[in-house]
Amino acid sequence: xxxxxxxxxxxxxxxxxxxxxxxxxxxxxxxxxxxxxxxxxxxxxxxxxxxxxxxxxxxxxxxxxxxxxxxxxxxxxxxxxxxxxxxxxxxxxxxxxxxxxxxxxxxxxxxxxxxxxxxxxxxxxxxxxxxxxxxxxxxxxxxxxxxxxxxxxxxxxxxxxx
Amino acid sequence: xxxxxxxxxxxxxxxxxxxxxxxxxxxxxxxxxxxxxxxxxxxxxxxxxxxxxxxxxxxxxxxxxxxxxxxxxxxxxxxxxxxxxxxxxxxxxxxxxxxxxxxxxxxxxxxxxxxxxxxxxxxxxxxxxxxxxxxxxxxxxxxxxxxxxxxxxxxxxxxxxxxxxxxxxxxxxxxxxxxxxxxxxxxxxxxxxxxxxxxxxxxxxxxxxxxxxxxxxxxxxxxxxxxxxxxxxxxxxxxxxxxxxxxxxxxxxxxxxxxxxxxxxxxxxxxxxxxxxxxxxxxxxxxxxxxxxxxxxxxxxxxxxxxxxxxxxxxxxxxxxxxxxxxxxxxxxxxxxxxxxxxxxxxxxxxxxxxxxxxxxxxxxxxxxxxxxxxxxxxxxxxxxxxxxxxxxxxxxxxxxxxxxxxxxxxxxxxxxxxxxxxxxxxxxxxxxxxxxxxxxxxxxxxxxxxxxxxxxxxxxxxxxxxxxxxxxxxxxxxxxxxxxxxxxxxxxxxxxxxxxxxxxxxxxxxxxxxxxxxxxxxxxxxxxxxxxxxxxxxxxxxxxxxxxxxxxxxxxxxxxxxxxxxxxxxxxxxxxxxxxxxxxxxxxxxxxxxxxxxxxxxxxxxxxxxxxxxxxxxxxxxxxxx
Numbered sequence: 027x028x029x030x031x032x033x034x035x036x037x038x039x040x041x042x043x044x045x046x047x048x049x050x051x052x053x054x055x056x057x058x059x060x061x062x063x064x065x066x067x068x069x070x071x072x073x074x075x076x077x078x079x080x081x082x083x084x085x086x087x088x089x090x091x092x093x094x095x096x097x098x099x100x101x102x103x104x105x106x107x108x109x110x111x112x113x114x115x116x117x118x119x120x121x122x123x124x125x126x127x128x129x130x131x132x133x134x135x136x137x138x139x140x141x142x143x144x145x146x147x148x149x150x151x152x153x154x155x156x157x158x159x160x161x162x163x164x165x166x167x168x169x170x171x172x173x174x175x176x177x178x179x180x181x182x183x184x185x186x187x188x
Numbered sequence: 189x190x191x192x193x194x195x196x197x198x199x200x201x202x203x204x205x206x207x208x209x210x211x212x213x214x215x216x217x218x219x220x221x222x223x224x225x226x227x228x229x230x231x232x233x234x235x236x237x238x239x240x241x242x243x244x245x246x247x248x249x250x251x252x253x254x255x256x257x258x259x260x261x262x263x264x265x266x267x268x269x270x271x272x273x274x275x276x277x278x279x280x281x282x283x284x285x286x287x288x289x290x291x292x293x294x295x296x297x298x299x300x301x302x303x304x305x306x307x308x309x310x311x312x313x314x315x316x317x318x319x320x321x322x323x324x325x326x327x328x329x330x331x332x333x334x335x336x337x338x339x340x341x342x343x344x345x346x347x348x349x350x351x352x353x354x355x356x357x358x359x360x361x362x363x364x365x366x367x368x369x370x371x372x373x374x375x376x377x378x379x380x381x382x383x384x385x386x387x388x389x390x391x392x393x394x395x396x397x398x399x400x401x402x403x404x405x406x407x408x409x410x411x412x413x414x415x416x417x418x419x420x421x422x423x424x425x426x427x428x429x430x431x432x433x434x435x436x437x438x439x440x441x442x443x444x445x446x447x448x449x450x451x452x453x454x455x456x457x458x459x460x461x462x463x464x465x466x467x468x469x470x471x472x473x474x475x476x477x478x479x480x481x482x483x484x485x486x487x488x489x490x491x492x493x494x495x496x497x498x499x500x501x502x503x504x505x506x507x508x509x510x511x512x513x514x515x516x517x518x519x520x521x522x523x524x525x526x527x528x529x530x531x532x533x534x535x536x537x538x539x540x541x542x543x544x545x546x547x548x549x550x551x552x553x554x555x556x557x558x559x560x561x562x563x564x565x566x567x568x569x570x571x572x573x574x575x576x577x578x579x580x581x582x583x584x585x586x587x588x589x590x591x592x593x594x595x596x597x598x599x600x601x602x603x604x605x606x607x608x609x610x611x612x613x614x615x616x617x618x619x620x621x622x623x624x625x626x627x628x629x630x631x632x633x634x635x636x637x638x639x640x641x642x643x644x645x646x647x648x649x650x651x652x653x654x655x656x657x658x659x660x661x662x663x664x665x666x667x668x669x670x671x672x673x674x675x676x677x678x679x680x681x682x683x684x685x686x687x688x689x690x691x692x693x694x695x696x697x698x699x700x701x702x703x704x705x706x707x708x709x710x711x712x713x714x715x716x717x718x719x720x721x722x723x724x725x726x727x728x729x730x731x732x733x734x735x736x737x738x739x740x741x742x743x744x745x746x747x748x749x750x751x752x753x754x755x756x757x758x759x760x761x762x763x764x765x766x767x768x769x770x771x772x773x774x775x776x777x778x779x780x781x782x783x784x785x786x787x788x789x790x791x792x793x794x795x796x797x798x799x800x801x802x803x804x805x806x807x808x809x810x811x812x813x814x815x
Contacts (some may be wrong), residue, residue, distance in 0.1 A: 027592045032488040049506075050505070050506045050507035052508075053488070053504065053505075054487070056490070057449070057457040057488055057490060065701065074482075075682075084508075087509050088507070091492065091509040091666075092490035092491050092510070093490070093492065094489075094490035094491040100632075111412035111569070111640065111642045111656070111657075112411070112412040112574070113608065115569045115570060115648055115653070116570075117640060120800075120801065124241050147410065147414060147450070148411055148491075148664070149409070149414075149450075151226060151413070151414035151418075151450065151451060152227075152263050152264075152414070153264070153412055153414055153566055154227040154267065154414075154574045154575050155227045155230060155231070155265070155596055156569075156574070157265075157496065157569065158230070165226065165230035166230065167227070167231055170617075171805075177694055
């Protein structure tokens with residue numbers, strides 16, 4: 027078992043304790059870890075297993091079943107292009123293709139500099155403003171293909187400043 | 189604290205008066221409300237609200253005007269909206285820069301800001317009041333009651349709007365009487381199944397158990413649907429009250445909301461509503477002084493479409509992989525943690541307080557013979573007025589698309605409307621005058637589903653649409669049963685082949701055979717309905733499939749392998765803008781100069797073209813077209 031930093035062990039223990047009064051806490055524990063760290067690697071799953079008594083096999087099964095849980099780290103900016111029906115019929119495929127082309131990553135991948143992750147989302151319910159793109163939770167309405175380079179440049183500038 | 193019926197009555201009296209004053213102007217103030225749905229929030233509705241607050245303070249008119257954010261107005265394509273009571277003036281597509289003018293002209297000057305009014309596309313006239321806009325005229329708000337009117341983060345406004353009056357009445361009735369009332373209303377499950385809600389509750393009531401549960405299915409995964417999200421964002425207490433009534437009716441004391449993690453605003457507002465209801469004593473022990481106790485919690489989904497299936501959803505709450513369970517036993521007999529459980533959709537539960545408050549007869553006064561009440565649709569795609577609409581059952585597709593939806597944009601031809609999402613089918617122009625209800629849509633080869641309604645025009649390729657849905661299903665198949673896991677994959681491969689121009693006529697037979705097998709042999713509704721989009725497009729648009737296979741052409745010019753961009757040499761003035769923007773450098777100058785033009789025309793090298801479409805959007809002379 028690879029070593030987790032002490033602070034991480036303490037925090038994951040705290041997350042497990044937070045839900046210990048719940049009958050079936052696994053989903054909530056994993057959601058909290060995913061939100062906190064951006065991914066749930068095997069070492070963390072082993073720790074959760076020790077704390078909850080649920081087998082690693084079962085935890086791994088759950089982590090890999092749901093698309094919100096990730097085994098690898100995500101980028102600083104997670105770009106989610108909605109590919110729901112309403113967005114799709116309004117050209118969302120071209121939008122995600124453009125992101126993919128400029129960032130040189132496929133949906134589901136993270137750029138080498140660790141800045142961007144590109145995700146294809148299944149309907150975020152913002153159909154009134156299709157095609158919609160959600161970047162770190164902020165929704166960009168009616169995105170056009172030629173807006174894509176500007177969006178990426180703005181994010182790059184923001185990252186350089188930080 | 190509201191611990192008795194008397195407390196509720198007193199609060200209701202005071203609060204309904206203040207809500208009424210707000211809407212009708214009885215308090216002499218102007219009340220500004222802004223749409224706070226996901227769509228309008230992304231268009232800076234919160235910043236606009238802050239600007240209003242700052243300006244009102246600056247101008248010293250705090251005692252004359254209030255500002256609030258409310259739930260979804262429904263008319264998402266024209267957002268963000270600002271509405272001013274008591275005049276009911278509706279401003280659309282408001283920007284932060286417009287706030288100064290609204291405050292100066294309208295709030296202080298009492299004059300309407302003309303340029304921000306909605307313009308009726310048919311008459312070209314400006315409409316001042318919301319109720320006069322055609323989009324709203326044919327609607328009737330039952331499930332959406334309160335959405336766009338009350339502040340969803342303030343329990344007082346909800347109480348003033350009649351919240352908890354339904355549970356108040358239910359508590360004076362026996363369990364059986366409550367179920368009979370819901371049965372009499374004719375309410376059927378709004379999540380897609382259309383099963384009578386009262387019957388589901390009856391099953392659960394008839395089972396003896398030490399613990400029963402109500403589960404609210406808020407895992408609205410159908411792409412293109414956002415009814416449940418808007419209800420949870422706009423009036424979460426209506427859903428909580430519906431859950432309480434369900435709990436009382438069949439004897440459950442605990443409820444679970446299962447909501448998609450993709451809906452952060454809905455989750456936040458639901459959480460606030462539950463906390464406020466607990467603080468008032470409206471959730472917890474001995475509600476309104478009765479023997480009935482009820483509590484509820486939220487569980488978040490994690491991005492799996494199949495969890496909208498009720499037994500998969502229960503597995504997910506139990507911390508397992510969200511795979512469906514065989515039925516029977518049905519959840520009403522053996523559900524969450526093996527206890528009797530009723531899983532009801534958000535919209536279904538939102539209708540329940542209305543039924544108890546206004547009576548079954550009132551609810552059943554609209555609708556068709558077997559589908560009573562109203563239905564919320566998320567109208568999207570190629571239609572002018574995109575948004576959320578609630579109409580009586582029995583409204584025709586034509587009224588939905590042309591009267592409420594305002595028709596197809598840019599003068600294009602209507603092609604089909606897809607209802608029921610990936611489990612549904614498409615309906616063509618010949619069905620436009622069909623009334624919408626559960627049974628009629630099924631009879632016509634589609635289904636109601638949860639209420640997604642995507643309009644498609646002549647620019648949409650139906651083979652591509654079928655492929656899109658299959659891709660979705662293939663991705664979301666949980667993998668438990670072979671016909672769904674492998675069958676949908678094989679169907680997707682065939683469809684991909686056809687859209688790439690490599691299909692054969694034999695592929696069509698294979699698609700049909702596979703779809704039969706998947707339908708007959710899958711465990712859950714996801715698999716059983718997986719092939720519906722293919723079946724219905726094959727039934728209505730077989731010629732498009734054949735065009736892809738035999739002529740190697742995509743009639744709608746969508747499938748990239750089967751279309752080309754071309755420049756009309758006589759229309760091209762030779763400006764060269766297209767060549768500058770071409771990422772593949774495949775546009776070059778010819779030596780042909782058209783009559784009356786100074787420069788030689790441009791031409792596209794079809795072999796090098798990557799079909800990105802950049803040229804067509806830069807050409808100002810309509811010289812480039814798809815063939």
